[in-house]
Amino acid sequence: MLSFILYKLLVCIIIFAISLGVAAYSTLWERKFAAFLQDRVGPDRAGPKGILQPLADGGKMFFKEEIIPNVSNRFLFILGPSLFMLTALMTGTVIPWGKDFTTAAGNTYSFQITDINIGVLYLLGVVSIGVYGIMIGGWASNNKYALLGAIRASSQMISYEIAMGISIIALIVTSGGTLSLREIVESQDEGVANIVWQPLGFLIFFVCALAETNRAPFDLPECEAELVGGYHTEYSSMKLGLFLFAEYINMFISSAIMSAFYFGGYNFPFAKELYHAIGLQEGSIWISLIGFGAFFTKIIIFINVFMWVRWTLPRFRYDQLMNLGWKVLLPLSLLNLGITIVVEYFRGNIHF
Amino acid sequence: MQLTNRSKIVSDKHQTAMEKLYLPAVLKGMSITISHLFKRTPTTKYPEQKRPMSGVYRGQHVLKRDENGAERCTACGLCAVACPAEAITMESAERKKGEEHLYREEKYAKTYEINMLRCIFCGLCEEACPKEAIFLTDRIVDAEYERDDFVYGKDKLVEKMDKRIDVTKRQTLAVAQFKQIAGTKHNTLWNGKQIKGKH
Numbered sequence: 230m231l232s233f234i235l236y237k238l239l240v241c242i243i244i245f246a247i248s249l250g251v252a253a254y255s256t257l258w259e260r261k262f263a264a265f266l267q268d269r270v271g272p273d274r275a276g277p278k279g280i281l282q283p284l285a286d287g288g289k290m291f292f293k294e295e296i297i298p299n300v301s302n303r304f305l306f307i308l309g310p311s312l313f314m315l316t317a318l319m320t321g322t323v324i325p326w327g328k329d330f331t332t333a334a335g336n337t338y339s340f341q342i343t344d345i346n347i348g349v350l351y352l353l354g355v356v357s358i359g360v361y362g363i364m365i366g367g368w369a370s371n372n373k374y375a376l377l378g379a380i381r382a383s384s385q386m387i388s389y390e391i392a393m394g395i396s397i398i399a400l401i402v403t404s405g406g407t408l409s410l411r412e413i414v415e416s417q418d419e420g421v422a423n424i425v426w427q428p429l430g431f432l433i434f435f436v437c438a439l440a441e442t443n444r445a446p447f448d449l450p451e452c453e454a455e456l457v458g459g460y461h462t463e464y465s466s467m468k469l470g471l472f473l474f475a476e477y478i479n480m481f482i483s484s485a486i487m488s489a490f491y492f493g494g495y496n497f498p499f500a501k502e503l504y505h506a507i508g509l510q511e512g513s514i515w516i517s518l519i520g521f522g523a524f525f526t527k528i529i530i531f532i533n534v535f536m537w538v539r540w541t542l543p544r545f546r547y548d549q550l551m552n553l554g555w556k557v558l559l560p561l562s563l564l565n566l567g568i569t570i571v572v573e574y575f576r577g578n579i580h581f
Numbered sequence: 582m583q584l585t586n587r588s589k590i591v592s593d594k595h596q597t598a599m600e601k602l603y604l605p606a607v608l609k610g611m612s613i614t615i616s617h618l619f620k621r622t623p624t625t626k627y628p629e630q631k632r633p634m635s636g637v638y639r640g641q642h643v644l645k646r647d648e649n650g651a652e653r654c655t656a657c658g659l660c661a662v663a664c665p666a667e668a669i670t671m672e673s674a675e676r677k678k679g680e681e682h683l684y685r686e687e688k689y690a691k692t693y694e695i696n697m698l699r700c701i702f703c704g705l706c707e708e709a710c711p712k713e714a715i716f717l718t719d720r721i722v723d724a725e726y727e728r729d730d731f732v733y734g735k736d737k738l739v740e741k742m743d744k745r746i747d748v749t750k751r752q753t754l755a756v757a758q759f760k761q762i763a764g765t766k767h768n769t770l771w772n773g774k775q776i777k778g779k780h
Contacts, residue, residue: 265617267617269622270624542610
């Protein structure tokens with residue numbers, strides 16, 4: 230029992246560290262990638278090739294003056310970014326990072342913090358709480374721009390959550406009616422990844438993920454041309470850092486969710502043949518690690534796609550955003566759900 | 582009535598179904614941006630790399646000494662007259678006995694100041710100079726904290742004996758001959774050699 234708790238603690242710490250590390254280096258890579266797409270060099274002064282830039286940025290954030298406006302609600306003002314960061318980190322708990330492995334003593338350990346059987350619902354729930362972080366932060370600032378940004382953020386997230394939820398329902402139908410993330414990933418073990426059965430669903434999910442993480446072209450909440458700084462106008466120092474940083478963690482987690490849902494997570498083509506060729510036994514830790522590597526590669530690719538989209542597309546207008554969410558994505562996701570149910574019925578995966 | 586052929590017919594036709602999908606346009610845009618990932622950046626990483634400068638770049642001035650180390654400037658004031666920005670001021674003084682190794686001629690500039698904030702680096706001062714004394718160089722004027730520090734005196738302008746400044750690229754034969762024709766017998770040296778021609 231103690232070893233179980235210690236192991237889970239270790240996994241928690243590792244995933245926490247990976248989330249923060251990836252988010253930190255996403256900030257650097259975002260700038261580098263933008264620079265490459267614009268024929269520039271990007272930050273390259275801090276350390277060799279600029280790899281110490283995230284540390285420099287973080288250090289700068291820590292030493293900035295901390296301003297809490299007099300007219301703000303002090304408790305909620307601090308609660309906002311904390312909640313946003315907390316929910317961003319909480320979503321990582323149900324993601325299966327690799328296959329289970331068995332030690333020589335016969336104990337089985339999993340590369341996941343917890344595999345709850347309603348993992349998908351948990352994800353949606355935690356992501357929804359994330360809206361409160363922005364909403365509370367924007368409202369507690371007692372600034373009309375912050376409030377407008379927060380209202381935009383929350384209405385945008387709520388609108389896109391519907392289409393996202395329906396596309397996830399279609400995905401669950403495809404992967405055999407399970408709400409556990411591990412089982413969704415395992416269902417793609419044999420045969421093909423879900424993207425083959427859910428191309429439209431993936432597209433809807435991807436667009437919604439962009440909107441949920443407040444990334445361009447849906448970064449209306451922090452539209453500086455209209456709203457000064459959006460919901461974090463009044464924030465400074467590390468509280469602002471938390472808001473910006475949580476966005477990158479959200480990006481990392483949503484990339485992980487997309488690769489788990491639609492691209493087979495830690496599975497990859499010809500995995501069994503590869504393990505057989507190397508001579509790895511079922512349950513070896515190396516299989517788990519190789520699977521984790523494959524999963525991580527997919528996540529990195531998705532993070533790059535997120536950035537690629539950001540540095541290509543201009544920002545939406547707010548009415549266009551709402552039109553897309555309610556008049557295009559919602560009907561499309563319903564259509565996708567209908568088609569999925571019909572297809573799965575004829576494939577024999579649905580029994581009444 | 583049509584005046585020119587430049588008017589365009591404006592179309593307000595609705596988007597086609599393909600255009601309404603947006604995805605082809607989005608993908609086209611993304612293919613354009615990703616193609617720039619493989620292009621060379623034109624950036625020069627400045628402090629480490631420097632772009633080559635022209636041999637006749639007009640930067641910070643220098644007051645030349647002659648081959649014996651005596652200052653060539655005689656404080657005639659032609660540069661100050663030529664200067665369109667009125668950046669140059671000077672005071673002249675008479676050479677005393679025993680200073681022949683310091684100043685080439687009987688008159689010299691006691692003070693010589695160029696205000697680098699006024700200077701437009703046009704190069705008219707070096708063109709006006711009959712003594713081949715002032716030249717612009719390829720050095721960049723440094724940034725300063727105070728405006729007063731931009732007024733460069735003789736301490737900064739006159740070239741140091743141990744750090745002579747090469748101006749041969751701008752002091753071409755053609756320039757030297759042109760100045761000679763302008764009629765001064767002192768400008769008979771070009772790169773230390775005697776120029777042949779009428780005086």
